[in-house]
Amino acid sequence: MKTKAKLLLENVKKSLAKKIVRSCLRFDEVTITIKADETIDVLKILKDKPEFHFKQLIDLCGVDYLEFPEEQVNERRFAVVYHLLSLKNNQRIRVKVFLENNEFPILPTVISLWPVADWYEREAFDLLGIMFLNHPDLRRILTDYGFIGHPFRKDFPMIGKVEMRYDPSQKRVIYEPVSIEQRNNVPRIIRDEGFHNG
């Protein structure tokens, strides 16, 4: 029997054909990878075609693949992941876009399709430095006023770069380089496939 996700994947493949770079079905979830310059076209089809009807953008997030082991995902560092939900058909799809330029990652905004993208894109910009073309108000959203850097990039230290304290002589709050050292009590370990099977 074909599961719902499998049917969706087939339909998506039929409608988008060459626009899909890679597709996969795992854990009953459909993921498609598309090219950056076709983002708007593909998402528009997914939103408006009645068999997809993905009227809700559930989540949008940036990913930094800098330290991802092997393949390095075509040497492209940043990706944006869209999670779409169709209330009518009761299904989900994940759309992944790898950005062309590692130094200046940029992607057109999807606010015209889903207004909710506004804040999500601001968040991706703030935390990962991904730019969104034609975004009306691409300000930082979660970090402090005057923050420098993009904290969720893999080369940004977990403890941050500056710390803040009140300086009685200057009678104001000042920023200084962090004085603590990064601790890592549990190393990141990747085991070979099948390690846990004995």
Added chain:
Amino acid sequence: MAEIKNYTMNFGPQHPAAHGVLRLVLEMDGEVIRRADPHIGLLHRATEKLAENRTYLQSIPYMDRLDYVSMMMNEHAFIMTIEKFLNLEVPIRAQYIRVMFDEITRILNHLLWLGAHALDVGAMTVFLYAFREREDLFDCYEAVSGARMHAAYYRPGGVYRDLPDTMPRYELTKNRSKKEVEKLNANRQGSLLDFIEDFTKRFPNYVDEYETLLTDNRIWKQRTVGIGVVDPERAIALGMTGPMLRGSGVEWDLRKKQPYEVYHLLDFDIPIGKEGDCYDRYLVRIEEMRESNKIIRQCIDWLRKNPGEVITKDTKVAPPKREDMKEDMEAMIHHFKLFTEGFHLPKGEAYAAVEHPKGEFGTYIISDGANKPYRLKIRAPGFPHLAALNEMTQGHMLSDLVAIIGTQDIVFGEIDR
């Protein structure tokens, strides 16, 4: 006539009606709001980045601190994603316990929302009543996990331990007479399930009490009817989920539409609104509390009849039994490895979501096969809701802004993450 210009006004971040640390920059035309620009991030702790540097088990307590009024639901979404990766079978008893505590959490959350919303709009009494009931539910949390709020009770593969047979009791102190203590302990003589059952018997009456205070109250209606109206199409486009979406009349609830755990076996209804204003969302949430109460009772009945395991026997993800560790070398090694290195998720990515009291709460994990997530993204329901604040408040008075913040059920732990 004098020329009147719009002026900007600052609201918060330290304001009782801001529900935490919301700073709003408002563009006002007299007392009418023309534009509202929320400045968020004052509670940003980079939970997602922290999780990248910790094992999966170590990250569970961080989930509690996201939406700190519905703690266990946050954990639920996180561990459901992990279970999806590992294809873990969760014992059915654990699933019932989780559903029961999810619904207790929903009541907890809605009680705080109700109290705070009413307080914002000017009704003090409800707040006090709501906190009286929350106290009992915190006791349930405490009995089962040892912590009143940040429980870390759900674990991959089940729950930390089975429900206790006794309830903690009040003790005699200088300020409490024997008679008082007896009265306080009256419903604590039996097991936790007895205590919860006693609560579910009392709770519908409490909800009636809240309703007599608010539902037909003229002031309450004047402050909420027709305020912050969102039509269904717009609610979907704005990414609203949960009661915010249902208040606009969209039938959508993950518990029914994409059932997880044992929700498909339980009997409950999904209330929806009609007008999409603050009053409808109020009615939806009130009705949800009654439905949650119904679900809890069904869970209690089932749990009484069916004892059993509450966590998977797979010692790669759940600790082995203490007795086994004394005898069995392998169990000892598993225990050591689990709490030092942790378990690994296979390479890949997955998203799982639960119907959180506020909407759809999901976690998206990208794993590179390590003992820590490569990237964790938390989909917080409050984030798109607050993003819609500008649209919802336009043309309303300043005092309506407070009602709209209240109806959105904003908690900064999850929005700022």
